[in-house]
Amino acid sequence: MNLAFLAVRNIKRSFSKYMMYFFTLSFSVFTVHSFLALVFNEQVMEKLTYSRRYQSMLVAFGVVIFVFVSFFLISSNVNFIKARKKEIAMYSLFGMTNAKIGRLLFTETLIIGTAALVAGICSGVFCSKLTAMILLNFTLAYFVGDIPFVVAPQAVWFTAVPFALVFMLMGAAGRRVIARVELVELFKGSKLPEANIRGSALHLIVSFALIGTGYYWAAIKEPAKLLLLAVPILLVVIAGTFLLFWGGLPQVFRWLRKNPHRYFSGENMIALSIFTHRIRSIGSVMAAIAVMSAVGVTAIATGYTLYGSMEVSTYDQLSYDLFFYGGRDVRDEVHDVFTKYGVGILGEYTVNRYQVKAVQIDPQQTVERVFRIYSESDYNRLIEVSRKIYQPIEVKPGQGLQAGRDIAAYAEIDEPNNDGRQSKLVLSDLELAVVTRADMANVHFGAYQMLVVSDEDFDHLVQTGTFASVDAFGEPLDEVTVIKYENPLRAHQLNSELNQILDARSSGYVMAYNYYVEAMEVFGLVCFIGSFMSVVFILMTASLLYFKQITAAEEERHLYQILRRIGLDPKAESRVIAKRLLPVFFAPLLVGIVHGIFAMKSADTMVFRHMLDVDNTFMVVMRFSAVMYSIYALVYSAFYLITKRQYTSTVR
Numbered sequence: 001m002n003l004a005f006l007a008v009r010n011i012k013r014s015f016s017k018y019m020m021y022f023f024t025l026s027f028s029v030f031t032v033h034s035f036l037a038l039v040f041n042e043q044v045m046e047k048l049t050y051s052r053r054y055q056s057m058l059v060a061f062g063v064v065i066f067v068f069v070s071f072f073l074i075s076s077n078v079n080f081i082k083a084r085k086k087e088i089a090m091y092s093l094f095g096m097t098n099a100k101i102g103r104l105l106f107t108e109t110l111i112i113g114t115a116a117l118v119a120g121i122c123s124g125v126f127c128s129k130l131t132a133m134i135l136l137n138f139t140l141a142y143f144v145g146d147i148p149f150v151v152a153p154q155a156v157w158f159t160a161v162p163f164a165l166v167f168m169l170m171g172a173a174g175r176r177v178i179a180r181v182e183l184v185e186l187f188k189g190s191k192l193p194e195a196n197i198r199g200s201a202l203h204l205i206v207s208f209a210l211i212g213t214g215y216y217w218a219a220i221k222e223p224a225k226l227l228l229l230a231v232p233i234l235l236v237v238i239a240g241t242f243l244l245f246w247g248g249l250p251q252v253f254r255w256l257r258k259n260p261h262r263y264f265s266g267e268n269m270i271a272l273s274i275f276t277h278r279i280r281s282i283g284s285v286m287a288a289i290a291v292m293s294a295v296g297v298t299a300i301a302t303g304y305t306l307y308g309s310m311e312v313s314t315y316d317q318l319s320y321d322l323f324f325y326g327g328r329d330v331r332d333e334v335h336d337v338f339t340k341y342g343v344g345i346l347g348e349y350t351v352n353r354y355q356v357k358a359v360q361i362d363p364q365q366t367v368e369r370v371f372r373i374y375s376e377s378d379y380n381r382l383i384e385v386s387r388k389i390y391q392p393i394e395v396k397p398g399q400g401l402q403a404g405r406d407i408a409a410y411a412e413i414d415e416p417n418n419d420g421r422q423s424k425l426v427l428s429d430l431e432l433a434v435v436t437r438a439d440m441a442n443v444h445f446g447a448y449q450m451l452v453v454s455d456e457d458f459d460h461l462v463q464t465g466t467f468a469s470v471d472a473f474g475e476p477l478d479e480v481t482v483i484k485y486e487n488p489l490r491a492h493q494l495n496s497e498l499n500q501i502l503d504a505r506s507s508g509y510v511m512a513y514n515y516y517v518e519a520m521e522v523f524g525l526v527c528f529i530g531s532f533m534s535v536v537f538i539l540m541t542a543s544l545l546y547f548k549q550i551t552a553a554e555e556e557r558h559l560y561q562i563l564r565r566i567g568l569d570p571k572a573e574s575r576v577i578a579k580r581l582l583p584v585f586f587a588p589l590l591v592g593i594v595h596g597i598f599a600m601k602s603a604d605t606m607v608f609r610h611m612l613d614v615d616n617t618f619m620v621v622m623r624f625s626a627v628m629y630s631i632y633a634l635v636y637s638a639f640y641l642i643t644k645r646q647y648t649s650t651v652r
Contacts, residue, residue, distance in 0.1 A: 004107055004111075006104060007104055007107040007108040007111055008111065010104075010108060011108060011111060011112065020543055020546050020547075020642065021112070021543065021547070022112060022115065022116055022119075023539075024072075024539045024540060024543045025069070025073070025112075025113070025116040025120070026116045026119040026120040026123070027120065027535070027536065027539055028065065028066075028069040028072075028120070028536055028539075028540075029116060029117055029119075029120025029121060029124070029159060029163055030120040030121075030123050030124045030127075031062075031065055031532050031533075031535075031536050032062050032065055032066055032069075032120075032159050032163075033120060033121050033124035033125075033155055033156070033159040034124050034127070034128070034131045034532070035058045035059070035061060035062035035065075035529075035532070036058070036059070036062055036152070036154070036155035036158050036159055037124060037125070037128045037131070037132075037152045037155040038058055038131065038132060038135060039055045039058050039059055039062075039155070040152035040154045040155050041128075041132055041150055041152060043132075043147045043148060043150060044132045044135065044136065044147065047136060047140060048139065048140075048521060054521070054525055057525060057529065058525075058529070061529045061532075061533060064533070065532075065533060065536055066162060066163075068536070068537070068540065069536070069540070070166050072540045072543070072544065073166060073167075073170055074170065077109070077170045088101055091104070105171065106171035106172065107171075109167055109170050109171040110167055110168070110171055113163070113164070113166075113167030113170070114164075114167070117159075117160060117163050117164065117167075120159075121156055121159055121160065124155075124159075125151055125156070128149070128150065128151070128152070129147065129148075129149045129150075132147055133146075133147065134528065135524075135525070135528050138307075138524035138525070138527060138528045139520060139521045139524035139525050139528070140517070140520065140521065140524075200247060200251055201251055203243055203246075203247025203248045203251060204244070204247070204248035204251050204252070206240075206243060207240045207241070207243040207244035207247070207248045208240070208244070208248075209240070210236045210237070210239050210240030210243065211236070211237055211240035211241065211244065212240075213236050213240075214233045214234075214236040214237035214240065214598070215237075215598045217229045217232065217233045217236075218233055218598040218599065218601055218602045219598070219601055220605070221605055222605075223605055223606045226602055226605055226606055227606060230602075233602070237291070237595060238291050241287045241290050241291050241591065241595070242284065242287040242288075244287070244591070245283040245284070245286045245287040245290070245587075245588075246279075246283045246284060246287065249279060249283065249587075250276065250279055253272060253275075253276050253279075256268075256272065257272070267572055267575045267576040267579060268579065270563065270568075270576045271575075271576045271577075271578075271579035271580040272579075274556060274559065274576075274580050275580050275583060275584070278552055281548070281552075282548055282552075282584060285544060285545065285548060286584065286587060286588045287588070289541045289544075289545070289588040289592070290587075290588040290589075290591040290592045290595065291592070291595065292537065292541065292592075293541065293588065293589065293592035293596075293632065294591075294592040294593075294595035294596040294599055295599075296533075296534055296537050296538075297534070297592070297596050297625065297628050297629055297632055298596050298599040298600060298603065298625070299530060299534075300527070300530045300531065300534045300628060301596075301600065301621070301624055301625040301628045302600075302603050302607070303523065303526050303527045303530045304527055304624060304628075305620075305621050305624055306523050306607070307520075307523040307524060307526075307527045308624075310516060310519050310520055310523060311489060311516065313519070314489070314512050314515050314516045314519065315387040315388055315512065316388070317515060318442070318510060318512050318515055319386045319387060319388050319441060319442045319443070320385065320386055320387065320482050320483075320484070320510075320512065321387065321483060321484050321485055321488040321511070321512050321513075322482070322483045322484075322485070322488070322498070322509070322510070322511050322512065322513075323445055323480055323481065323482045323483070323509065323510055324480070324481055324502050324506045324508070324509035324510075325353070325478050325479070325480055325506055325507040325508045325509065326478055326479065326481070326505060326506045326507065327478055327479060329505075330481075330501075330502075330505045330506055331350070331481055333501050333505060334481075334483070334498065334501065334502075337494060337497050337498055337501065338485065338494070340497075341491065341493060341494040341497075343485055343486050343487065343491055343494050344485065344486045345483055345484070345485050345486075346484045346485055346486060347384060347385040347482075347483070347484040348385065348481065348482065348483045348484070349381050349382055349384070349385050349481070349482050350479050350480070350481040350482075351374070351378045351381075351382065351479065351480060352479055352480075353372065353445070353478065353479065353480050354372070354373045354374075354461075354462075354467040355370055355371060355372050355373060355447065355467065356370070356371055356373055356427055356461070356466055356467050357369070357370055357371075358370075358371055358425050358426060358427045359425070359426045360423055360424070360425050360434070361423060361424040361425070361426070362423030362424070369449050370447075370449065371425075371447070371449045371450065371451045372444055372445070372447035372449065372450045372451070373451055373452075373453060373458065373461065373467065374443065374450070374451070374452050374453075374458075375452070375453065375454070375455050375458035375459075376393065376394065376395045376452060376453070376454055376455050376458075377455055378458075379393065379441070379443065379452045380392045380393065382441065382443045382482060383441045383443065385482045385483070385484045386441055386443075386484075387484065387512075388441070390439075390440070390441040391439070393437075393440070393452065395452055395453060395454040396454060397454045397456050397457055398431075398432060398433060398454075398457070399432060399433050399434075399435070399453070399454065400425055400432040400433070400434040400435075400451050400452065400453050400457075401434070401435055401437050401440060401451070401452045401453075402434050402435065402436045402437065402440075402449070402450070402451050402452075403436075403437065403438075403440045403441075403442070403443075403444065403449075403450040403451075423436075425451070427461065427466055428461075428464060428466045429464065430457060430460065430461065430466075432453065432457070434451070440452070445480050445510075446508065446510075478507065488512055488513055489512065489513055489516045491513075495511060495513040495514075498511065499511065499514070538632060538635050538636075539635075542585075542635060542636055542639035543639070545584060545585060545639065545643070546639055546642065546643045546646075548584075549581060549584060549643050549647055550643070550646055550647060550650060553646075553647045553650035553651050554650060556651060557650065557651045560573065560651040560652070563576075573648075573651075574648065577644055577647055577648055577651070578644060581640060581643060581644055581647065582640075585636050585637075585639065585640040585643070586636070586640070589632070589633060589636055593629050596625060596629065597622070597625075600618070600621050600622060600625050601618060603621070604617050604618040604621055
């Protein structure tokens with residue numbers, strides 16, 4: 001009989017087993033091709049501001065997916081061979097040599113791989129325009145319209161060759177395994193018992209102690225300490241999780257056996273005995289899935305939360321829609337653009353840029369610095385034009401208020417800028433008592449240091465000619481104009497023309513729209529990539545559990561045959577199978593959810609509370625995380641039902 005014909009017949013006969021494998025593999029090929037198709041799509045890349053950077057990101061994540069898929073394929077191939085030991089033994093018994101059996105498995109691998117490769121690439125090409133449109137809608141705040149359908153031969157080539165090599169290596173590895181296996185071993189393979197892992201109370205206590213330590217550290221409210229503990233938290237939680245499933249879970253089952261009421265209730269004893277028998281082979285897989293599901297869902301939830309908060313974070317960074325340097329002629333051109341597009345100006349203020357060299361004296365050191373100086377009146381007028389809400393300030397004569405932590409980020413200052421820190425500032429013939437304030441507005445407009453003085457002291461400094469006429473680069477200090485206008489982050493045409501004018505006419509400007517667009521591109525791309533990777537990851541991990549259980553079903557078939565002979569009816573058998581598989585799928589999910597809650601708590605401490613303008617950022621983030629975990633749970637539930645059905649079919 002022709003090997004190709006026999007391979008095709010085997011695939012058809014075991015189609016239900018191969019179906020999930022085929023689907024997962026096809027989707028992985030689809031994902032890698034989609035990333036590469038975007039990289040080689042010139043129409044897409046030319047619309048992105050930093051196309052080369054994003055090309056590198058897409059390629060890098062495509063490689064990560066490919067590597068992850070390769071490990072998955074190797075593991076799945078091993079499980080397939082294990083599940084078919086008895087079938088392979090029959091081939092050998094009827095006279096087929098190990099070499100020929102190896103070629104048969106090699107042929108099957110190539111057929112399935114080729115079919116998945118063709119299906120994945122064809123679906124990737126077919127959906128390439130849709131994928132590109134999704135990417136641009138994710139990343140571009142202003143994207144409207146359409147892009148042409150493009151087939152990228154380079155993407156097809158760079159997808160097909162690596163996957164083809166992996167399939168050939170898998171086939172060769174299968175042949176090598178079969179060549180080293182004796183016939184008697186194949187017949188006994190399905191009945192070889194796994195070594196029992198008894199576990200202990202000590203394992204359970206230590207696992208909870210490690211995980212609890214990680215949770216305790218994750219709940220720390222100081223971002224700096226939390227950042228230093230990030231790696232230790234990850235290590236102790238991972239170690240605790242593996243110990244929980246490998247050594248703690250068997251101990252829990254031993255305790256259950258000591259409860260006759262529950263252990264002997266219904267089909268619990270049978271299901272528990274069969275599952276415990278498999279804890280050695282499945283425990284590490286369950287632990288890995290628990291950890292990786294927490295990391296994956298937390299990462300995508302974090303990405304989407306940051307993506308959804310771009311508008312708020314934009315004004316946390318900039319405070320203003322637009323500010324620019326220049327005189328009346330530049331302002332007139334800017335006003336003409338607003339009139340042209342019919343966009344209303346909600347607020348505007350122009351102020352001279354005054355700066356001065358001064359000696360700052362505090363308990364730590366004495367140093368000469370350059371300050372941007374504003375009067376109390378000018379400062380209070382400027383914060384009225386801001387998108388953020390700031391409280392007006394009052395400055396007494398002989399006093400100066402220095403912006404604190406906001407400015408410290410722009411300056412290389414050795415001493416800490418603590419809120420309320422007091423120092424003395426000497427400006428020519430004027431001595432000021434300076435108080436550092438962290439609640440002051442970010443109105444420095446590019447200056448390293450910003451100081452607000454009373455109107456009286458400001459007028460005195462102007463009259464005495466204390467202020468410099470040029471900046472640190474020798475450029476004249478012209479006026480700075482701040483404008484707040486309607487729909488600032490959506491008015492693409494207006495902002496594009498403003499950019500052109502200010503690039504040519506202004507000595508410097510900052511527009512919130514530009515920051516927003518760049519941030520949207522970065523976080524949008526991260527969310528786009530993360531979404532694809534999350535789907536691949538969910539499919540891979542769930543499929544791995546599926547293959548593990550189907551392999552186990554082949555080896556456990558004789559147990560169910562014995563149980564049926566002693567009176568186990570089909571309904572009871574179905575309940576046994578359901579209880580047998582339930583902890584495999586949902587124990588990692590529940591542990592992963594708990595891990596994810598504490599991971600999001602850490603993310604809230606370090607990121608969200610500084611970027612989201614709400615009272616309880618953690619609850620906002622958890623609501624979104626709950627949606628992600630619900631989707632994750634639904635997918636795992638679907639795989640659980642598919643696995644249960646196939647497991648039942650296999651043991652019967």
